[in-house]
Amino acid sequence: MSEEAHDPTGLDLASEIARAAVESAAYGVVLPEPAPPKTPRRRQRPMEQQRSGAHPDDRDPQRVGDVLNTVIQARGWQRRISLSMVLRRWPELVGESNAQHSTPVNYADGVLIVDCDSTAWAAAMKYAASQIVARLNRALGEQTVLRVEFRGPRPPSWKKGLRSVQGRGPRDTYG
Numbered sequence: 001m002s003e004e005a006h007d008p009t010g011l012d013l014a015s016e017i018a019r020a021a022v023e024s025a026a027y028g029v030v031l032p033e034p035a036p037p038k039t040p041r042r043r044q045r046p047m048e049q050q051r052s053g054a055h056p057d058d059r060d061p062q063r064v065g066d067v068l069n070t071v072i073q074a075r076g077w078q079r080r081i082s083l084s085m086v087l088r089r090w091p092e093l094v095g096e097s098n099a100q101h102s103t104p105v106n107y108a109d110g111v112l113i114v115d116c117d118s119t120a121w122a123a124a125m126k127y128a129a130s131q132i133v134a135r136l137n138r139a140l141g142e143q144t145v146l147r148v149e150f151r152g153p154r155p156p157s158w159k160k161g162l163r164s165v166q167g168r169g170p171r172d173t174y175g
Helices: 011-026 064-075 078-088 090-094 096-100 119-127 129-140
Strands: 102-108 111-116 147-151
Touching (some): 064 078, 078 129, 090 096, 090 102, 090 129, 096 102, 096 119, 111 119, 119 129, 119 147, 129 147
Parallel strands (some): 111 147
Antiparallel strands (some): 102 111
């Protein structure tokens, strides 16, 4: 090993780094900032280890159905879920022929809104409204559905957009 091959002061390395920095600045290359020195992290005390006893507690494995029931009750979703189940069973509750001509569209504040194919079907369903409310309450729980509104077909709307204004109407569109 010769003394000439190794420079203990590191001047060659420093001059190469400086030359590379000047050349990269000339070409528009920006070198990244050196990372700040790492500060030693404080060791945190380990948390007390929790151990399960002989009796069941919340950390024991739970069944998925039990966990879902807990979430449903905590969030107050019982009525919504039971209502969606009833709406899925709509043909059973109102009969096949009535279900073919009516569709439940909304439920809010104890009022179920049902769209019918024609005004004749809406009128026929209105006569059976009390029986339908009784069947729905049997399936959902008492006082869930207070009233059912049956609507006939809606005329087309030309009102488009959030900020439309009331005008003179469609006039003679079909003439």
